[in-house]
Amino acid sequence: MRSPAELYDWELAHVAGRSDQDLARYSALAARTGGPVLELACGTGRLTAPLDAVGLDIDADMLTLARRRGVRRLVRADMRCFALAQRFPLVALPYNSLQLLVDEDDAVACLRCAGSHLAPGGVLGLEVTDFQKGAVRDRVGLELLARADGVSLHGALVNERSRRVSTYHRRFEEDGEARVDHVHLRCLDRSELEGLLERAGLQLAEVTEEGQRLFCVATVRAGGEGRHTASAPAASRRTLALAKRERARFA
Numbered sequence: 001m002r003s004p005a006e007l008y009d010w011e012l013a014h015v016a017g018r019s020d021q022d023l024a025r026y027s028a029l030a031a032r033t034g035g036p037v038l039e040l041a042c043g044t045g046r047l048t049a050p051l052d053a054v055g056l057d058i059d060a061d062m063l064t065l066a067r068r069r070g071v072r073r074l075v076r077a078d079m080r081c082f083a084l085a086q087r088f089p090l091v092a093l094p095y096n097s098l099q100l101l102v103d104e105d106d107a108v109a110c111l112r113c114a115g116s117h118l119a120p121g122g123v124l125g126l127e128v129t130d131f132q133k134g135a136v137r138d139r140v141g142l143e144l145l146a147r148a149d150g151v152s153l154h155g156a157l158v159n160e161r162s163r164r165v166s167t168y169h170r171r172f173e174e175d176g177e178a179r180v181d182h183v184h185l186r187c188l189d190r191s192e193l194e195g196l197l198e199r200a201g202l203q204l205a206e207v208t209e210e211g212q213r214l215f216c217v218a219t220v221r222a223g224g225e226g227r228h229t230a231s232a233p234a235a236s237r238r239t240l241a242l243a244k245r246e247r248a249r250f251a
């Protein structure tokens with residue numbers, strides 16, 4: 001059976017329908033800020049390659065596929081706690097990746113770390129989705145989402161409104177094998193995102209709303225509180241412990 005990283009590209013193509021729709025937004029931001037670009041949670045390099053960005057991801061298999069796609073500079077690190085020598089006019093956090101950090105303190109730690117890697121006047125570009133906005137049902141049972149190239153994917157969805165968490169249950173089948181996993185996503189609307197950004201020393205500068213989705217640009221708040229210091233928030237104690245264990249390195 002193909003690896004989860006290989007199936008990520010398959011799922012983008014056959015279920016999510018996400019190819020390069022968001023590329024123009026990040027290219028325009030990169031042109032405006034002058035680059036270079038750091039992409040957090042870069043995955044298999046869908047955007048990293050065309051942006052010629054530095055890609056950071058926690059998953060070694062994702063990074064291998066990103067390298068195969070032509071990405072030249074890759075870092076294996078946790079986006080909640082990384083430290084690179086370089087600063088960037090644009091840090092990108094595309095396609096709901098922030099929402100994989102269901103724990104609020106983790107999301108703040110990631111945003112704070114992103115802010116600390118901005119060059120003076122730099123911007124953070126990100127996309128978030130409120131999966132519960134306008135949702136009619138809070139439980140959608142297992143159904144076939146796609147079958148192609150010898151792979152089939154069944155998925156189910158559970159919205160926990162009180163926690164603002166949506167869980168996507170997946171069952172992939174290929175070559176007579178099955179793999180089941182669960183993706184937990186923190187739902188974010190504009191005011192929830194603003195709250196996280198504020199805690200991280202950032203502020204919303206631009207927002208484009210498209211249905212459940214928000215495409216946002218954030219900047220460091222006056223006072224430079226986005227600067228990351230090891231002593232800063234008690235909230236990221238766990239994050240700092242992780243940082244000690246894991247040194248960001250160019251893969």
Ligand SMILES: C[S@@+](CC[C@H](N)C(=O)[O-])C[C@H]1O[C@@H](n2cnc3c(N)ncnc32)[C@H](O)[C@@H]1O
Pocket residue numbers: 040041042043044045046047056057058059062077078079080094095096097100
């Ligand atoms: C939805 S994919 C996005 C990939 C890519 N940015 C895109 O737009 O196609 C999410 C990525 O986040 C990565 N990821 C999840 N948690 C992470 C963490 N704590 N630090 C760094 N990467 C993480 C996963 O390995 C995965 O590649």
